[in-house]
Amino acid sequence: MPCKDKEVLLHAYLDGELDLRSSLEFEEHLKTCAECKEELQTQQNLRKALQGAEAYHRAPGGLEARVRKALPQSSARVVALRGRMRTVEWLALAAAIAIAVFLGMRIATTRMHGADDLVAQEVVASHVRSLQPGHLMDVASTDQHTVKPWFNGRIDFAPTVNDFSAQGFPLTGGRLDSIEGRSVAALVYQRRKHVINVLIWPDESKTESAARTEESNGFHLVHWQSGGMNYWMISDIDAADLRELAGLLGH
Amino acid sequence: MAEELGNNETARFEQAMLPHLDAAYNLARWLVRAPQDAEDVVQEAYLRAFRFWRGYQGGDARAWLLAIVRNTSYSLLEKKRPAELAEEFDETVHRNETERPSQEAEMIFSAESRSVREALERLPVRFREALVLREFEGLSYKQIAQAMDVPIGTVMSSLARARAQLRDLIVGARAAEVRRAV
Numbered sequence: 001m002p003c004k005d006k007e008v009l010l011h012a013y014l015d016g017e018l019d020l021r022s023s024l025e026f027e028e029h030l031k032t033c034a035e036c037k038e039e040l041q042t043q044q045n046l047r048k049a050l051q052g053a054e055a056y057h058r059a060p061g062g063l064e065a066r067v068r069k070a071l072p073q074s075s076a077r078v079v080a081l082r083g084r085m086r087t088v089e090w091l092a093l094a095a096a097i098a099i100a101v102f103l104g105m106r107i108a109t110t111r112m113h114g115a116d117d118l119v120a121q122e123v124v125a126s127h128v129r130s131l132q133p134g135h136l137m138d139v140a141s142t143d144q145h146t147v148k149p150w151f152n153g154r155i156d157f158a159p160t161v162n163d164f165s166a167q168g169f170p171l172t173g174g175r176l177d178s179i180e181g182r183s184v185a186a187l188v189y190q191r192r193k194h195v196i197n198v199l200i201w202p203d204e205s206k207t208e209s210a211a212r213t214e215e216s217n218g219f220h221l222v223h224w225q226s227g228g229m230n231y232w233m234i235s236d237i238d239a240a241d242l243r244e245l246a247g248l249l250g251h
Numbered sequence: 252m253a254e255e256l257g258n259n260e261t262a263r264f265e266q267a268m269l270p271h272l273d274a275a276y277n278l279a280r281w282l283v284r285a286p287q288d289a290e291d292v293v294q295e296a297y298l299r300a301f302r303f304w305r306g307y308q309g310g311d312a313r314a315w316l317l318a319i320v321r322n323t324s325y326s327l328l329e330k331k332r333p334a335e336l337a338e339e340f341d342e343t344v345h346r347n348e349t350e351r352p353s354q355e356a357e358m359i360f361s362a363e364s365r366s367v368r369e370a371l372e373r374l375p376v377r378f379r380e381a382l383v384l385r386e387f388e389g390l391s392y393k394q395i396a397q398a399m400d401v402p403i404g405t406v407m408s409s410l411a412r413a414r415a416q417l418r419d420l421i422v423g424a425r426a427a428e429v430r431r432a433v
Contacts, residue, residue: 007411011407012407017391049362050386060286071264
């Protein structure tokens, strides 16, 4: 048994909670007190036993989805995608998000109104998600004839897919995404290594509208309706570049 | 602008708090024990955390969340199993005075994982809590004190007693095993 008056001290020493002076004093005591020394050894073994006992309960699969669902305006849809993410990817994601949030706070955001607001938020979320490792593309190809058929059978509409490498906007791939609970086609373009997501889905109202430019969280968004489709483009590149691509896309 | 903030708020909350889901579940699991209860506790804790989110002043996000998980766990125990909160540990029963300290260190060293987990499960909830926060989450005494809402001195004495009891339980079980084997 350790010295009665040293017991709490011993644990604080074990836990690295003593200041330097107390720590040195306790080490002096250990030199002359076999019992405290034994006890320290026992406690060190106990710590190793605890940590080696597979006693850590990791969250079961599905709990994250459940938590997200319970939160207001949650992005539960992403969950299925991230099951395989590893720690390294999480760190990368955390960094990407931190940067996104940082930019979002630094750059003045334009006001957005009405239903477009909600869509814009989802588009931003989609874009940020797509920048996570492994999430940008389901089909990686610079060939429009590969990307377009890939969407067949995955969505109930046929987006126009064109490569604009010659104009400085190479098509790099596509993926399925989800906006307002429906599947949308996401085309991925690049501009000087910056990622541009173009989200396309059918527009029930069949209106034709002029392109509007918004800014949200440091990203530029350009959106319009044309030919029975909704188009939303988002990137961190200049709004002018985005409008140029919008022109190519047929707006 | 306000709506925008509201939306970003959820995203920011998720980014800051969801990485600590394992820690939250592990603590809840050790406190309320039943897996289903632990999941309920975690969900409720995240909702509570989201409500308090605006009041979060920075600092260690995990420690902040774990304090809420801890309180939520206690709410559940109070409602469903109040007896567990009142339980005290009878130290005299488990103390095995015949073991020499050097043998104890050896016995703990060679203890099986299962018996270590069982011993931890048998500790009173407040001791389990202190040990889980310290040994599995590496929280400082100050953070544990904040989470448990007790003075640091109480954390220190809780940890010392918790470890003494854990040691006795493991050594006791090991000694019984050895006796059976002989």
